[in-house]
Amino acid sequence: MAISSSRHDSSTGLPDALLAAAAGTVAGLLGPLAALAPRGLPVWAILFTVIALAGLARRRALGRMARSLPAVAVVGAFLLLALLSTVWSPSGRDGVTVLEIAYIALGALAGGAWVSQMPGVEARRLAGLFLAGFLAGVAVFGVEALLDFPLHRWWNAIPDEELIHLIHSNVPKRTAALLCLLVWPAALVVDRAGHRAAALLVPVAYALVCLPLTSRSAILGIAVGIATFALACWSARRARQALGTIVAFAFVAVVPVALFLDRVLNLEGADWLFHSARHRIEIWGLAANRALQTPLLGQGIDSSRALTPQGEVSRFVEIGDSLLPLHPHNAFLQVWLELGGAGAALALGATLMLLAGTGRMAERDQPFALALFATALAMGSTAYGIWQAWWMAGFLAAGLVLRLAARVPADER
Numbered sequence: 001m002a003i004s005s006s007r008h009d010s011s012t013g014l015p016d017a018l019l020a021a022a023a024g025t026v027a028g029l030l031g032p033l034a035a036l037a038p039r040g041l042p043v044w045a046i047l048f049t050v051i052a053l054a055g056l057a058r059r060r061a062l063g064r065m066a067r068s069l070p071a072v073a074v075v076g077a078f079l080l081l082a083l084l085s086t087v088w089s090p091s092g093r094d095g096v097t098v099l100e101i102a103y104i105a106l107g108a109l110a111g112g113a114w115v116s117q118m119p120g121v122e123a124r125r126l127a128g129l130f131l132a133g134f135l136a137g138v139a140v141f142g143v144e145a146l147l148d149f150p151l152h153r154w155w156n157a158i159p160d161e162e163l164i165h166l167i168h169s170n171v172p173k174r175t176a177a178l179l180c181l182l183v184w185p186a187a188l189v190v191d192r193a194g195h196r197a198a199a200l201l202v203p204v205a206y207a208l209v210c211l212p213l214t215s216r217s218a219i220l221g222i223a224v225g226i227a228t229f230a231l232a233c234w235s236a237r238r239a240r241q242a243l244g245t246i247v248a249f250a251f252v253a254v255v256p257v258a259l260f261l262d263r264v265l266n267l268e269g270a271d272w273l274f275h276s277a278r279h280r281i282e283i284w285g286l287a288a289n290r291a292l293q294t295p296l297l298g299q300g301i302d303s304s305r306a307l308t309p310q311g312e313v314s315r316f317v318e319i320g321d322s323l324l325p326l327h328p329h330n331a332f333l334q335v336w337l338e339l340g341g342a343g344a345a346l347a348l349g350a351t352l353m354l355l356a357g358t359g360r361m362a363e364r365d366q367p368f369a370l371a372l373f374a375t376a377l378a379m380g381s382t383a384y385g386i387w388q389a390w391w392m393a394g395f396l397a398a399g400l401v402l403r404l405a406a407r408v409p410a411d412e413r
Contacts, residue, residue, distance in 0.1 A: 015058055020122065022051050027404075028129040030397055031137030034178040035144075036151065041178070041393035042100070048400065049107040052114035064113040071353050075105050078346040081339055082301040089300020089338075090307065097302040097387050104392045111400045115407060123407035127189045130401050134179075134186045141175050142209060174390070176210060176218035177379055181398035184225065184372035188365060188405040203229070203371070216276065217383035225375035232367035236359070239370050244355055247377065251348040254332040258288035280329050280382065287328035291337040298340035302387060304328060327385030334386050365406045372402055 026047050033040050056062045065072075079102055086094040115123070144151055148163055152171060183206045191199035207222045232239035261267050262285025268278045290299065290307060299307065307323040328334050335347045358369040376395055384391045 019051060019055050019058065020125075022047075023055070023122075023126055024129050026051060027126045027401075028133040030130055030401065031133035031135065031179075031182065032140065033137075034182060034394070034397075035137035035141040035175055038174040038178050038394070039390045041397060042389040045104060045107045045393040045396050048397075049103065049110050052107070052110040055114045055118075056110065059117065061113070061117055064117060065109050068109060068112070071350065072109065074346055074349045074353065078339075078343065078350065079105065081297075081343055081346065085298060085300040085339060087300075088297075089303045091300065091302035091305055093305075094300060094302045100389045100392065101387060104389075104396050107393075107396050108399065111396070112403060115400060115403045118404070118407050120407060120409040123404055124409065127192070127401075127405050127408050130404070131186055131189045134182055137182075138179060138206065138209070141172075141179065145172060145213065172213060173215040173218065173383075176213050176215040177221065177383060177391075178394045179206065180210070180218045180221045180225075180375060180379065181372065181394055182401065183222070184368050184375065185398060185402040185405050188368040188402060189408065191364070191368070192405055192408040192410050194410070216274075217379045220382060221375040221379040224378040225371040228374035229367045229371035232370040236363065236366040236370060239367075240355060240359060243370065243373060243377070244352060247351050247355065248348065250332045250381070251335075251344050251351075254330065255288045255291050255336055258284035258330075258333060261285070262288070283324060283328055284330060284333055286323055287330075287333050287337050290323065291333070291340075294340055296340045297342055298336065298338045301338050303338050304334055304385065327388075329382060329384070331380040331386035361406055362410075364410070368405075369402055372398055 026044060030044060033044055053062075056064065079098065082098045082101060086098065091097070118126075140151075149171070152158070153160075153163070183203050187199045187202040190202055203222060203226055207219075207226060210219045210222055213219070228239055228243070231242070258281075261281050267273060268282040268285070270278060273281075287304070293299075304324050304327045305322060308321075309323045328337060332344070335343050339347075355373060358366055358373065361369055376398070380386060380395075386392070
């Protein structure tokens with residue numbers, strides 16, 4: 001049976017009903033999963049990819065993935081370099097990391113192609129389910145944080161005396177960061193329903209939720225996102241140019257800048273900076289110094305977690321068997337450290353292609369896309385290891401749902 005690809009027509013039939021049910025379940029569960037089990041997002045990404053491939057096959061539209069050939073070529077070259085670097089990487093899980101990057105890339109390719117040809121009626125249904133799940137996730141996370149995470153403590157049998165460690169751990173920080181990404185597609189869904197004022201309140205309200213939390217990266221991310229949204233509402237072109245300049249500068253200059261902050265300004269010893277920022281600057285300095293030893297091809301994929309110390313001393317923690325605490329807490333620096341200038345050039349190309357893609361969206365949608373890009377950029381520069389599967393899956397999920405929201409027929413009220 002031929003399936004219409006119109007923005008306003010939906011498909012019928014048993015296989016399509018099964019796909020619709022599976023897609024609706026995955027869309028609705030994204031928010032609660034981010035709130036309660038953020039490390040489960042790789043499973044979400046795999047399920048979404050399978051559904052997308054099945055949907056494309058059902059509509060005989062697998063060929064749509066070929067439309068992204070330039071991006072596929074750049075990402076493919078990056079994956080090939082990462083695979084080759086397993087030969088010299090000291091990490092014991094370098095191959096697994098390449099596999100994780102690969103299935104996230106496949107999810108972006110298949111998911112983007114599937115969503116781009118989705119009928120408007122189906123896009124509206126899935127976007128509505130996502131929005132409901134997102135709001136439920138924010139509500140659950142808010143209640144959990146307010147009541148000192150009773151569900152998490154019960155599920156993991158955490159005693160009361162360890163509560164203070166839980167509050168300052170990565171448990172609430174992961175959720176805060178993921179919801180910080182998802183807030184922009186949620187706002188676009190509201191805007192597509194004809195409620196621009198309410199759409200603007202979504203990120204602002206979430207920013208207020210972030211203020212009492214311990215995740216400074218999430219606070220930074222939502223603040224940068226809101227500022228970028230405001231700039232893009234004035235001129236999306238100028239906002240895109242500014243972001244492109246920042247990305248290019250970051251990839252080109254991250255190593256000397258990290259060494260400048262550490263060695264010249266000595267910010268790791270600046271008492272006016274909070275502790276985690278000073279420690280992060282020290283980590284950046286250590287990573288940049290090691291990146292200079294292998295500037296062309298890097299130390300190997302995932303090597304950040306397995307670099308052997310060479311007599312380095314830390315002001316903040318004792319350096320044990322590994323030079324860094326798993327990763328440099330900066331995506332640009334991690335690419336340079338692990339894959340050198342070659343990897344940085346490929347990653348820069350892929351990132352600029354992604355940014356350029358926002359210019360092909362409807363003008364009204366572009367501020368939301370650029371705000372998401374800026375939020376991801378800010379948190380990726382300060383927070384988690386860029387190859388952590390749940391973190392990559394979070395970027396993937398936010399991008400795909402934003403693309404989905406842009407497919408919803410706009411209500412011009």
